[in-house]
Amino acid sequence: MRNRFPSSRPAGQRATISDVAAAAGVSKATVSKFLGGNKNYYIASETRERIAKAIEDLQFAPNAIAQGLSNRRTDTIGVIVASITNPFYPELIAGVEEALGGSEYTLLLGSTDEQPAKEAALVRSMLQRRVDGLIMAAVTMDDAEVSRLVDTDVDVVLASRGLDTTLADTVVIDNLTGARQAVEHLLGHGHRRIAHLAGPADVVPFRYRIEGYREAMADAGLDGDERLVASGNPAEAMTALLTLPDPPTAVFVANDRMAIEVLEFCAGRGIEVPQELAVVGFDNVWVGRLSGVGLTSVDSKARAVGRKAAEVLAGRIRARHADTVQLPAPPERTVLQPELVIRRSCGCVAGEKDDDAPDRSFF
Template sequence: MVNRFPVTPRTTITDVALLAGVSKATVSKYLSATDYYVSEKTREKIESAIKELNYYPNALAQGLSSRRSYAIGVVVASITNPFYPELVAGVEEVIDPAGYTLLLGTSAENSDKEADVVRTMIQRRVDGAIVASATMRDGSVQKLVNAGINVIVASRELARPLVDTVVIDNRLGGRMAAEHLRGHGFGRAVFLSGPLDVLAFRQRFEGFRSVYREADSAVHLARTSELAEATEAAFGLLRDLPRPSAVFAANDTLALGLMTAAHTLGLRIPEDIALIGFDDIWVGRIPGVSLTTVDSRARQVGAVAAGMLAERIGRHPGESRNARKPPERHVLAPQLIVRGSCGCS
């Protein structure tokens, strides 16, 4: 049987050295150390040989020699939530120019999947990890740290200060949303949320409750903040009487779920229900949706987290600094984005 797809021998660093007329060690050092000096003539020979041979350095081999993988892990709860792609885009803005590859993992609010993600990050020897999953357990973050991986927690917080953290001021954001609804004259409002054991949701609720006292508010919970669960929870909320005239949703996906349920039931937003979300995902910016929301600055959170992580790695490449330097907490201010769903024209 004739093999129509013959195996072509892979070009090696030795081939590059022979063509360039230099030693293998010179090529290796040139590729793995940005501060290694070579003359302009030698550099041109190496680059010319690399181009002619279409040579791609073995990243794994380079990582073994330098104790670095040049990979950054990012852990999110779900890729279906538009908030997370925004955050990842912010991470990429920083790590791409620095020469890092992004390794994305999703915890999917599942403990087994979470364990797999942590195991993969450790096995791949990532130089650092950004944990943005709101549902990932603190113990999983501790495992990454114990494995010598630099970790930054983004858009969430741990029960105790274990690693650097980049967050939005969730309490302030919740208060801003509630004050805006109160300013429209709504004496009562409902907080629509995912599970309150998620710290970000609980903090947003605390900000909301600082404006709407217990007698002036109600809480309605979805099992998760996925769109299907949010829509189901919203149906339950809107079918109950008296029906709320103002709702603050703990994130934009929950707000979209309420919009979906309201449309199905023949209710209008904002005429029948004033609505404010949280996050400012791209869907809410569409004119037909026009969702008033609190901007959680996902892209900026990702960029700041990536910058902090790169700085940690750069100071001590190949070893975790989380256990040696006191954790830092960087808090970004939210912004209320006023559109039409709250009743503003």
């Protein structure tokens, strides 16, 4: 069909809002209001039809960022995780995708590699891109830094890694209960020398996990031997633990990434799991579900956390941009309950299912 609105633009050059305005016989401001969907700006139906026709004929593609500048929305959500190589985080991202699938939002993803400086740079970059909201699954920032972030013109949800105080909407697993489940299960197997391979002390979930370990051991009358608590490189930590005069017969590991390294350490040194050393992890990532691995682990519900975080954030964004002006609701803390998934690494050989195949459908 012949273009009713011929343009003097060079071939291959994108149409601009000025081209649309000239073709429709209206001002650029009117086209901007039409594109922004401003409900308070009346545009006659005949004028709307002319603008729509000009957009179609000129194959005009509005710049999403430019639209966001006019209506204060860019329909983008930033997701910042600690490490994309840790199988926990792709599952969390998959949950975000499930919740937002079919919506208007585009995700911007960043991985901090557990580096505070890189995390801060990613936050600045996403704020410069005017994201409508942030899902933070890599919180190395302290309370004051998170508070300043919340005070910006962007909605924030902390996912998986919360803070001691609820400064922003937070979705986490009950880490203390999950740790107790792991240790109590090992106690049920008759173990009394149970070690804990801890995560970084400056990360709140790991603090709750070590607290749960200590509570369970104390309840069993086995507290007090801090030699059984180790951290840092898993191979070095396990070497130190297993060379104690009275070494542990079981270990509760703060996350599955380290637990897999413990299993590799044992395999490399001929230590039979679970006969010589029982192992329980935390997160229930897909690698641990492989039949050749069979890692007993606390399910930290990564996908459920991602889904809930995305739902909470989308609700906040809708409320912020609603037609009616209202005070924002105070931040809420959602705590999901963990579940111990039993396989063979703890000694429950019968608990492992042959069909417990990994789910790699992260995206």
